[in-house]
Amino acid sequence: MTLLTHDRYCDEIAHQAGQLGELLTAGADLGATVPTxxxxxxxxxxxxVGRALRWTEHTVRTRAQAEIPMDQVSGIEGPAARGDAAALAEWFAQSTDAVTGALRAAGPDAYAWSWMGKHDAAFWARRMCHELIVHGADGALAAGRAPGTVAPEVAADALDEWLEIVEFVQRALPDGPAKDLRAPGRTIQLHATDTAPALGADWLVGLTPDGVTWRRGHEEATAAVRGPLASVLYLFYRRLPLDAPDLEVVGDRELLEFWLAKASFG
Structure with missing residues (x-):
């Protein structure tokens, strides 16, 4: 597994946020329900999303030593009036510019507190990149669109990060939903049908008695999902259903449903 560069994460934050913000300038209904x-x-x-970006900007810019309360972050409330698409678009664009500026100025090794124990700006660049991918899908679905495309290397890294988070929350939140992800001898194979093997098209997830394990690689599994990498990613983010038309489920469907129900931040 090779992480993307810090600058690439910053570029992707700007790109993904731009796609999400474009829904506002394209006239999407602010009152539309987000189906996911x-x-x-x-x-x-x-x-x-804008508040997450502003909170992250503050955390990185101030080299925060501990978690920052939301009410200490300037501009966190958003526009004064609800329902104003132009004001929301401007505030959201400013939020994006602020966080990318702070991350680029800090560089990847600058100290910044994080909830996952990796206390540097690199963590936040990666986290915000993938946060925007998942919520970009939410926004597109709310506007009646298909989730946007994701570059293969970015989508692969997003899957890696999500599996790392599931591992982490299972340890850190012993009473959370992920605690149940233990099924001795049962495994899940993810296979991207549109990705070059050199990038890494396969993930093997194990639900061991001691908790979730995972690695890149292909072998027989209790259950498997095959499809375009972005669709596999959106499935594991729970933004697409198992019966999405471009996904193929092989083996124990109930195991996949179990995973999707329990793999959570908490």
Missing amino acids: CPEWTLEDLLLH
Whole structure:
């Protein structure tokens, strides 16, 4: 596994945020329900992402030594009035510019507190890149569009990161949903049908008695999902269903449903 460069993550943050923000300038309905997060409207989604970007900018810029309360972050509230697409678009663009500027100025090795124990700006560049991919899919679906395309190397890294997060939360949140992801002898194979083997087209996930393990590679598994890499990624993010038309499920479907129900931040 090879991480992307710090600059590439920053570029992807700008790109993915631009795609999400474009929904506002294209006239998408701010009141539309986000089907993958039905408690949110599209406006709620944009506010959530913009606040995450501003909180991350503050964390990186100040070289935070501990978690920063949201109410200490300038501009975190968003536009004064709800329902103003132009104001929301401007605020969201400013949020994007702020976080990419802070990350580039800091460089990957600058100290910045994180909830996962990797306390540097590199963690936040990677995390915000992939946060924008998943919420970009949410925004597209709310606007009646298909999720956007993701460069193969970015999608592969996003899958790696998600599996790392599941491993982490299983250890760090012993009472969270991921604690149940233990099924001795049962494995899940992910296979990207459109990705060059040199990049890494396969992941093997094990649900061992001691917790989740994973590695890049291909072998027989209890259950398998095959399809375009972006679709496999969106499935594991729970942004596409198992019966999406470009995905093929082989073996124990119930194991995949179990994984999707329990693989969570908490």
